[in-house]
Amino acid sequence: MRLVYALVFLLGVTAVLADHLTSPSSGRPMSPEDFAGACAPCGAPCPSTQKK
Amino acid sequence: MFRFAASYSRRALLAAAVAIVSMVSMPALAAPAEPLVTPQWLNENRSKDDVVVLDIRSAIDGGGVEAYLKAHIPGAVHSDYDKAGWRVTRNGVPFMLPTPAEIEKLVGETGIDEDSHVVIVPAGVSATDFGSAARVYWTLKAAGHPAVSILDGGFAAWQAASYPVEFGKNPPSPKIFSGKIDNSLLAEIEAVERNSNATLLDARPASFFEGRQKAPASKTYGHIPGAISLDSAAFYDPATNKLRSKDELAAIASKLPAGPVVAYCNTGHWAATNWFVLSAMLGRPDVRLYDGSMVEWTADARRPVASSRTRWDDVKKALGFGS
Amino acid sequence: MSLAATEARAAAPLPRLDWPFLIASVLAAAVLIALVLIDGQPAAAALIGLGFALGVVFLKAEFSFTASWRRLIVRGQADGFLGGLLLIAIAAAAIVPVARLVPGFGGAIAPLGPSLLIGAFVFGIGMQLANGCGSGTLYTVGGGSGRMIVTLAFFIAGSVIGSLHLPAFLRLGGVDPILAADYLGPWGGLAVTWASLAVAAFAAIAIARRRGASFVPSRRIVIGAVLIGLLSIGVFAAGHHPWSVTFGFTVWGAKLAALAGFDFSAAEFWQWPGPKRALGDSILSDTSSLTDLGMIFGAMATAAATAPFARNPWPPLKSLAAAAIGGLLMGWGARLGFGCNIGAFVGGIASGSLNGWVWFAAALPGCLIGIRLRPLFGLSRE
Numbered sequence: 001m002r003l004v005y006a007l008v009f010l011l012g013v014t015a016v017l018a019d020h021l022t023s024p025s026s027g028r029p030m031s032p033e034d035f036a037g038a039c040a041p042c043g044a045p046c047p048s049t050q051k052k
Numbered sequence: 053m054f055r056f057a058a059s060y061s062r063r064a065l066l067a068a069a070v071a072i073v074s075m076v077s078m079p080a081l082a083a084p085a086e087p088l089v090t091p092q093w094l095n096e097n098r099s100k101d102d103v104v105v106l107d108i109r110s111a112i113d114g115g116g117v118e119a120y121l122k123a124h125i126p127g128a129v130h131s132d133y134d135k136a137g138w139r140v141t142r143n144g145v146p147f148m149l150p151t152p153a154e155i156e157k158l159v160g161e162t163g164i165d166e167d168s169h170v171v172i173v174p175a176g177v178s179a180t181d182f183g184s185a186a187r188v189y190w191t192l193k194a195a196g197h198p199a200v201s202i203l204d205g206g207f208a209a210w211q212a213a214s215y216p217v218e219f220g221k222n223p224p225s226p227k228i229f230s231g232k233i234d235n236s237l238l239a240e241i242e243a244v245e246r247n248s249n250a251t252l253l254d255a256r257p258a259s260f261f262e263g264r265q266k267a268p269a270s271k272t273y274g275h276i277p278g279a280i281s282l283d284s285a286a287f288y289d290p291a292t293n294k295l296r297s298k299d300e301l302a303a304i305a306s307k308l309p310a311g312p313v314v315a316y317c318n319t320g321h322w323a324a325t326n327w328f329v330l331s332a333m334l335g336r337p338d339v340r341l342y343d344g345s346m347v348e349w350t351a352d353a354r355r356p357v358a359s360s361r362t363r364w365d366d367v368k369k370a371l372g373f374g375s
Numbered sequence: 376m377s378l379a380a381t382e383a384r385a386a387a388p389l390p391r392l393d394w395p396f397l398i399a400s401v402l403a404a405a406v407l408i409a410l411v412l413i414d415g416q417p418a419a420a421a422l423i424g425l426g427f428a429l430g431v432v433f434l435k436a437e438f439s440f441t442a443s444w445r446r447l448i449v450r451g452q453a454d455g456f457l458g459g460l461l462l463i464a465i466a467a468a469a470i471v472p473v474a475r476l477v478p479g480f481g482g483a484i485a486p487l488g489p490s491l492l493i494g495a496f497v498f499g500i501g502m503q504l505a506n507g508c509g510s511g512t513l514y515t516v517g518g519g520s521g522r523m524i525v526t527l528a529f530f531i532a533g534s535v536i537g538s539l540h541l542p543a544f545l546r547l548g549g550v551d552p553i554l555a556a557d558y559l560g561p562w563g564g565l566a567v568t569w570a571s572l573a574v575a576a577f578a579a580i581a582i583a584r585r586r587g588a589s590f591v592p593s594r595r596i597v598i599g600a601v602l603i604g605l606l607s608i609g610v611f612a613a614g615h616h617p618w619s620v621t622f623g624f625t626v627w628g629a630k631l632a633a634l635a636g637f638d639f640s641a642a643e644f645w646q647w648p649g650p651k652r653a654l655g656d657s658i659l660s661d662t663s664s665l666t667d668l669g670m671i672f673g674a675m676a677t678a679a680a681t682a683p684f685a686r687n688p689w690p691p692l693k694s695l696a697a698a699a700i701g702g703l704l705m706g707w708g709a710r711l712g713f714g715c716n717i718g719a720f721v722g723g724i725a726s727g728s729l730n731g732w733v734w735f736a737a738a739l740p741g742c743l744i745g746i747r748l749r750p751l752f753g754l755s756r757e
Contacts (some may be wrong), residue, residue: 001521005685005717006395006702008524009675013403016658016668019630020410021364023657025263025273035742039552040485044541047486047549362656363414370413 082209085199087171087189087332088295091210094171094203098127102199104168104224107207108188110134113175123172125210131162133184138191139319146269146350147319155195163224164192169199176206179288179325182295186324189332189343196232197312205294207346219302223356237331239314239340241348244276245355249339250312252279255322260346266373267318271350274359277318280308284317284325285289299327305336316342316349393684396519400675407668413658419665421613426669427676429606429618433514433660434674436599437634440716441502442509444742449757451586453579458596459574459721460579465604466725467568470611474726482556482726484618487733488549490541495734496720499703499741502716504748505530509715512702513667517674518683525695526702527624529703533706534621535628538650541710542643543580555727564727570722571732601633607721614662617722621709623663626653628706697752700746712737 039046082219097103105128109115112134120130131138137158139147143198150158161316170192174185203210211217242245244252254275261281263273275281286304289296296304313330317324320343331339350353359365404427431439431715443455444656474482485491502508505526512530536685556564583590592600610618629639633654639645645654653661658668678684689695709715712734714722721736723731751757 001686001689002685005519005521005524009399012548013466015631016407017410018658020659021362021367023363023660024655025361025363025366026361040483041642042541042647042710042713044545044623044644044647045487045552047488047545048551324414367410367413 059230077217084199087328088204089171089201089207090204091213091215094125094210095213095215097114098171100169102167102169103165104162104170105173106131106162106170106188107173108133108184110177110184110208111174112184113177113181115175119207121220121226123207123211124222125207126216126218127151127222128173128218129163129222133188136162137223138188139343144253145344145351147321149191149194149343151321152195152231152233155191157261159192159195159197159231160229161224161226163227164197165227165229166198168197168227169201170197171201171203172277173203173210174206175212176203176210176293177205178293179285179290180322181206182288183284183321185326186328187321188301188307190237190324190327193235193332194234196234197229197327205292208293214336236338237327237340239342241342241344244314244342247314250314250338251309253308253313253315253323253326254279254281255284255315255317255326256281256346257283257285260318263361264365267347270318271353272359273361273365274357276346276349277356277358279316281327282308284322285330287325295333296331298333299341303331303340304370305330305334310329312338312340313340314340316345317364318346319343320345392410393679393682396677396684400517400672401680403464404669404672404676406667407659409667414659416660418613419659419662420476422662422665423612423669423672425606425609426666427673428609428669429510429603429666430514430517430670430673430675431477431604431677432606433510434518434672434677436595436602437544438514438599438603439507439511440720441508443576444739445503445757446588446748447579448581448739448743451583451588453588453590454584454592454596455662456579457576457590458592458600460576461592461597461600461719462604462607463725464569464572464720465601466607466611466617467565467727469608470617470725471556471565471568471692471727473611475561475564476497477662479615480611481616482551482554482728483578483619483718483722483731484726484728485719485730485734486545486549486552487549487725488545488707489547490544490549490711491730491733492683492712492737493544494537494708494740495737496708496711498708498712498715499725499738499743500745500748501533501701501704501706501708501741502738503701503742503745504752504754505705506698508705509709509717510670511716512705513518513620514674517671517676519687520543521685522690522695522698525698526705529699529702529723530621530626531624531631531702533703533708534625534707536560536703537549537707537710538625538629538644539642540707544711553729555729568724568727588589607725610662610666614666616662617718617726618666619663619718620667621663621706621718621723622653623661623665623667624706625710626650626658626661626664629654630658664702683714691753693753697749697754708741 061240103124106126107120107124107130109119110133117130139244140150142148172188174187175181189200254261261275266273271282287295287301315326317323326340329341331335365374401681407418408423446452447456447594473480512526515529580590607618639657644650713719719734720731
């Protein structure tokens with residue numbers, strides 16, 4: 001298990017680093033402005049806006 | 053019949069006389085100033101009364117007034133491109149086109165008026181140095197000056213051809229210059245923001261366009277969204293230190309979309325070369341220079357900037373081996 | 376050599392300090408903190424650090440929502456459950472008023488409807504099969520459990536699938552979020568929130584009394600609850616919204632899927648502003664991912680500093696199957712239910728939002744079913 005764990009850990013950290021370093025420069029951590037008007041932190045629309 | 057013929061010929065004679073007198077008294081109807089002139093042409097014409105040889109060497113080409121004092125074209129006056137006031141700070145943005153009053157004062161003090169034929173002499177050592185000449189050319193044209201040329205190859209070409217040189221000062225005799233501002237050469241930031249049909253032409257090297265490098269005074273890396281990259285150095289032949297041939301220039305420019313063009317760079321220096329080639333050399337209509345360029349554009353974080361810069365570029369810069 | 380000495384040699388214990396994993400986890404956290412600081416994001420660095428601390432506390436206190444709810448259901452033992460309520464009460468003290476009074480800060484809200492009920496119910500099943508919930512998965516995988524790697528992998532996969540289904544489930548109907556502070560103001564909302572926690576506490580104590588089980592939390596649980604509550608306030612302060620676990624998993628899964636070629640431009644969830652930005656930007660620009668990663672590193676460092684790391688043998692295949700199914704159900708359920716035990720239960724109630732209690736009410740029967748299914752996979756009923 002130790003070996004598998006170590007491999008998975010290394011792979012995971014490498015993936016995080018690769019994702020971060022290839023991402024476009026000058027972003028910012030998400031803030032509630034991104035969710036403004038949404039009904040949940042993930043941005044889901046409110047049922048009241050869905051009633052058509 | 054003779055009486056009719058006699059009155060007819062008298063009118064013709066009168067018309068011809070008026071025409072000849074008009075032509076003689078309007079020197080502007082002589083051949084218009086070529087945007088580029090050769091050292092040979094300058095050597096043949098430098099003694100003419102209306103020719104003003106304007107040496108613009110500055111710290112940008114490594115020469116400046118010291119190089120001028122050591123050796124210059126006989127009769128040339130010096131105006132430092134960087135320090136004399138050809139570009140000024142307006143509303144906190146550096147290197148902008150001066151106000152009409154400032155231009156009139158600068159041009160007049162340099163001994164230039166509307167009757168002069170100005171021949172701008174750069175050092176002739178690099179594409180960037182040529183940009184200084186192109187920017188001065190543009191400034192004079194924006195101020196409505198009718199006759200401006202650039203010496204192809206600059207002072208270096210003059211010396212290589214072994215034409216005579218002078219040393220020491222040659223102070224200009226001030227004149228009064230009344231410019232008529234030509235707004236069709238300038239693009240202001242509001243026009244760039246509203247732009248819908250003009251091609252935005254980025255004159256900077258690819259590393260600036262892509263966001264791997266930026267001017268110190270710019271706040272963000274990248275280019276104005278929608279802009280096309282055309283490094284102004286492409287128009288310049290470093291082997292001969294002159295602009296490329298007209299055919300080569302036209303071939304490079306043919307890749308651009310048709311229609312209006314707004315040339316920009318970091319501060320409107322490199323972009324002046326692009327403007328000069330397209331507008332003055334190739335005669336393309338509706339080419340403007342956005343002199344605020346990226347330094348002005350990035351001053352407000354709300355204006356969008358496009359780039360392919362990644363966080364790896366940021367890390368490289370933080371660790372000291374990037375920019 | 377004497378027999379005793381030979382035996383002693385053969386049974387030489389492993390060192391208590393597992394250097395490689397201790398160094399790896401601390402180094403990983405440090406590198407990520409350095410990267411976000413280079414990016415000019417001190418709040419992001421704080422979130423990694425707070426996550427790290429959460430990992431330490433959860434592991435040291437063995438603060439398991441899953442196990443404590445199972446104890447409550449099976450034996451009526453309420454100590455762990457009460458610890459959770461204490462945690463929420465502490466977090467609510469800051470979150471309810473600040474979310475209402477300070478612009479830029481928001482609570483963990485969610486619409487109430489079929490999606491929430493189904494999602495929470497399914498999550499409840501999954502958490503009992505997986506032996507861990509949102510926080511539980513993080514601190515046990517960080518603590519060196521290979522079984523939890525399986526859970527986490529399927530948790531991530533289930534989250535992406537859930538993201539694709541959520542819009543359809545939302546169209547089944549529901550009502551807009553109900554926030555106590557909207558009706559009663561910041562302090563009235565806090566009072567109602569605390570009152571609801573008190574009611575739940577009394578109910579749990581009554582259950583424990585009736586079944587003759589203990590309900591007084593140990594010192595370990597109380598200290599753990601207090602620390603986690605305070606750390607949650609820190610996460611809220613740095614991220615401007617309550618601590619969330621499962622959104623991070625959803626983003627990780629989607630990024631992997633996108634790398635493999637999946638096109639999310641047709642997926643409604645991924646056109647909503649939050650998810651769209653998170654998918655296109657760095658993992659380290661997502662608050663949920665920052666605390667998730669920090670928590671894994673913190674738990675790993677703690678485990679490696681006190682015992683040999685990841686030395687347990689792999690559990691039997693049946694157990695791993697439960698881990699996989701449980702993870703999948705949790706991932707899918709958390710997306711539909713707008714979060715897990717942390718995001719929806721702790722976050723929701725601590726925000727004074729009704730979805731927190733509704734989530735709990737739906738997850739509990741799910742847990743009942745999950746507990747019933749455990750023996751099928753060779754897992755204990757307690």
